[in-house]
Amino acid sequence: MIGPSQAFALVDVASGLAGTVGQPVDQPKLLGARQMQAMSLAWHIILVCFGVTFPGIVLFTEALWLRTGDLVYRDLARRWSKVMLVLFAVGAVSGTVLSFELGILWPEFMARFGDVFGVAFALEGFAFFIEAIFIAIYVYGWNRIPDRLHLLTGLPMVVAGVAGAYFVIAVNAWMNNPTGFDVVNGQVTNIDPWTTLTNTATWPELIHMLMAAYMVAGFLMGGVYAWAWLRGDRSRRVRVAFAVPFTLAALAAPAQLVVGDWIARYVAVDQPIKLAAQEGLAETTEGAPFTIGGWYEDGEVQGGIEIPYMLSILAFHDPDATVEGLNAVPPEDQPPVNTVRLAFQFMVAVGTGLALLAAWYLLAWWRKRRLPQSKWFYRAAILAGPAAAGALIAGWIVTEVGRQPWIVYDVMRTESAVTQADGVNVGFAVLAFVYAALTVGIIYVLRRFAKRDREADALTTGPEAP
Numbered sequence: 001m002i003g004p005s006q007a008f009a010l011v012d013v014a015s016g017l018a019g020t021v022g023q024p025v026d027q028p029k030l031l032g033a034r035q036m037q038a039m040s041l042a043w044h045i046i047l048v049c050f051g052v053t054f055p056g057i058v059l060f061t062e063a064l065w066l067r068t069g070d071l072v073y074r075d076l077a078r079r080w081s082k083v084m085l086v087l088f089a090v091g092a093v094s095g096t097v098l099s100f101e102l103g104i105l106w107p108e109f110m111a112r113f114g115d116v117f118g119v120a121f122a123l124e125g126f127a128f129f130i131e132a133i134f135i136a137i138y139v140y141g142w143n144r145i146p147d148r149l150h151l152l153t154g155l156p157m158v159v160a161g162v163a164g165a166y167f168v169i170a171v172n173a174w175m176n177n178p179t180g181f182d183v184v185n186g187q188v189t190n191i192d193p194w195t196t197l198t199n200t201a202t203w204p205e206l207i208h209m210l211m212a213a214y215m216v217a218g219f220l221m222g223g224v225y226a227w228a229w230l231r232g233d234r235s236r237r238v239r240v241a242f243a244v245p246f247t248l249a250a251l252a253a254p255a256q257l258v259v260g261d262w263i264a265r266y267v268a269v270d271q272p273i274k275l276a277a278q279e280g281l282a283e284t285t286e287g288a289p290f291t292i293g294g295w296y297e298d299g300e301v302q303g304g305i306e307i308p309y310m311l312s313i314l315a316f317h318d319p320d321a322t323v324e325g326l327n328a329v330p331p332e333d334q335p336p337v338n339t340v341r342l343a344f345q346f347m348v349a350v351g352t353g354l355a356l357l358a359a360w361y362l363l364a365w366w367r368k369r370r371l372p373q374s375k376w377f378y379r380a381a382i383l384a385g386p387a388a389a390g391a392l393i394a395g396w397i398v399t400e401v402g403r404q405p406w407i408v409y410d411v412m413r414t415e416s417a418v419t420q421a422d423g424v425n426v427g428f429a430v431l432a433f434v435y436a437a438l439t440v441g442i443i444y445v446l447r448r449f450a451k452r453d454r455e456a457d458a459l460t461t462g463p464e465a466p
């Protein structure tokens with residue numbers, strides 16, 4: 001993971017992009033705190049994807065070099081490792097910002113439940129520092145330590161990245177299904193922090209996030225080289241650089257559909273109101289339909305395409321199963337339906353489209369053992385990265401806004417956790433400037449890397465090559 005806080009999964013609950021939930025709350029700072037958190041998390045979560053997956057992609061590419069002896073793989077692994085280091089460093093900055101926001105924006109939440117999830121965040125901190133140390137060793141170790149030993153130094157950074165993701169996702173899973181404590185006279189007692197790490201919601205959330213991370217990182221990286229292909233560079237270096245990350249993303253895309261079904265069945269049992277918000281289902285219904293598109297208003301989805309029994313089949317694999325509706329709880333306990341529903345439908349639509357693009361790619365490779373030759377494929381590949389990133393953010397909106405108005409499901413409301421300190425709007429403006437500056441800095445550094453690599457390629461392949 002990137003950054004010692006990696007608290008995106010924990011405090012994303014505060015992003016509340018739809019504003020207040022149910023009846024108006026009396027805290028004027030709640031909306032500002034949500035928007036500040038939303039901006040930080042939307043910017044940071046893309047870097048999280050690279051922090052989790054980039055070490056594995058780089059190490060896999062180096063392993064291909066050691067197995068085949070092809071120097072193209074070695075050069076790509078070395079170049080990508082420098083990009084990995086830059087993104088990790090910038091992610092550490094935004095992760096540190098999140099750690100401050102966690103305590104500043106949501107002090108009541110931290111005060112009451114910090115002992116419950118503190119162990120998970122402490123372990124995540126260890127994972128972060130292990131990853132940071134071994135990324136530095138790995139990047140510095142090129143041409144300085146034996147090749148196979150150099151490959152081995154990359155293994156801890158891969159394991160640490162996934163471990164960091166696990167610890168943070170475990171906390172978010174606990175927020176969706178809080179266990180491991182009792183509340184006695186308003187006080188949190190009988191704390192078992194290890195139960196937080198083994199919550200039943202952890203594994204489906206973790207696998208879902210890892211698949212999404214590989215899709216975002218793989219499609220974004222592949223899109224860079226798809227652009228080069230469209231501009232006429234059909235060199236083997238470009239083809240290999242496209243194929244390695246894009247293949248990993250293409251394998252993750254169809255698998256994500258299966259994991260999504262797993263998530264839906266978990267949500268149907270443990271968070272039925274979130275599922276009802278995703279589908280715009282007002283009344284508890286036996287044999288509930290699935291509705292594509294439309295707008296939720298006056299207790300029903302208007303203008304959508306209804307597929308009979310499909311929601312019951314997706315949620316319980318039974319066409320006659322009963323699905324709980326929004327009206328099972330009071331209006332003040334219902335999430336903002338259209339925000340959750342539109343984010344969910346966008347995520348599903350993009351995920352389905354990416355799975356079809358992956359099928360196109362994998363089928364072409366299986367039939368002809370070569371990359372697709374259609375320009376339309378590479379145009380779609382360029383769009384796949386931003387689309388995957390958008391679907392990722394939409395998925396977290398579904399996860400966290402769908403839990404509203406609870407910061408800890410059915411235990412503590414978000415409005416009870418927000419700060420009463422002044423200056424939230426000022427902090428929002430400052431952070432917007434910081435993230436804009438970091439974005440410009442990333443683009444500048446990566447463009448310098450790309451220019452230097454092109455110059456190096458020209459020296460080794462041009463008329464003046466030794």
